[in-house]
Amino acid sequence: MSSYQYTPIDSHELQIRVLHILPRSHRATCYTPQLDGLSDQGYSESSHHDSRVSCTLHVVSLKDNPEYHALSYCWGDPDLSRAKILLDETExxxxxxxxxxxxTFRHESIPMVFWADAICINQNDPDDKAEQIKLMRDIYTCASFLDVFLGGGTTETDEAMDSTLTIGQAAFDAGIFSVTVDSMRDCEFYIREDHEGYGFNRPKLDDPLADLKRSLYELAMDIGFNFPYLGWYEIGKRDY
Structure with missing residues (x-):
């Protein structure tokens, strides 16, 4: 991006650059980015390139608690796959x-404010990179949202994400948040002793884990497949 002239920033003042992704309906000659509407999650992914992505770059200080999304994505091989966007009307x-x-994150009618390392850090300036890398923890901690982009969607991935939402709602309805680290560790005994899949999850009257087992059993039945209980044990090891 040697053709773009970056504005110097002062890392000692916790300054960073944020990217305003202009909406599809903007007019580059008269559009002034606004910060309002940041929390509107009205993202839409275009299946065709209806117009070139156009952005503007702005300097802000983390001391002022700016609102922005931090973007996490796979860089990919920069030498194999390249695309062009407009940054402050510079290609x-x-x-x-x-x-x-x-x-994907571009909105239909309002600008979206993002921090994306490849653009917001001057990759051609070693000093800029060194100073901004020191602020990485603060940049992600102070972000209003963290957005993870896994790549362009397909029919299969859309179905997988829909299934994840279904499973997540079923887990919530089944009382999965009542699961504790200790209760999942206790389940390890039943996992080792029972080789018939979901059988250990059928609660007995004198079973101290009855509530936990009933929740997991109902969840497994609701979503129509046998749950990977060893996986749940790993989940249960986390601090909640």
Whole structure:
């Protein structure tokens, strides 16, 4: 991105650059980015390139508690896959994965404010990179939202994400939040002793884990497949 002229920033003042992804309906000659509406999660992914992604870059200080989304995505091989976007009306090249992410999170009518390392850090300036890397923890901690882009969607991935939402709602309805670290560790005994799948999850009248087992059993039945209980044991080891 050697053709783009970056504005110097002062890392000692906790300054960073944020990217305003202009909406599809913007007019570059008269549009002024606004920060309002940041929390509107009205993202939409375009299946075709209806227009080039256009952005503007702005300097802010973390001391002022700016609202922005921090973007996490796969860089990919910068030498194999490149795409062009407009940054302050200057054409620059970015990785295809980043262009897809910006296009995905672009709103129909309002600007979206993001921090994306490949653009917000001057990759051609070693000093800028060194200073901004020191602020990475603060940048992600102070972000209003953290958005993870896994790549362009397909029919299969859309179905998988829909299934994840279904499973998550079923887990919530089944009382999965009542599961504790200790209760999942106690389940390890039943996992080792029972080789018939969901059988250990059928509660007995004198079973001290009856509530936990009933929740997991109902969840497994609701979503129509046998639960990987060893996986749940690993989940249960986390601090909640």
């Amino acid at each position: 620059i090249e970015v990785t295809t994965s980043l262009e897809q992410a910006l296009r």
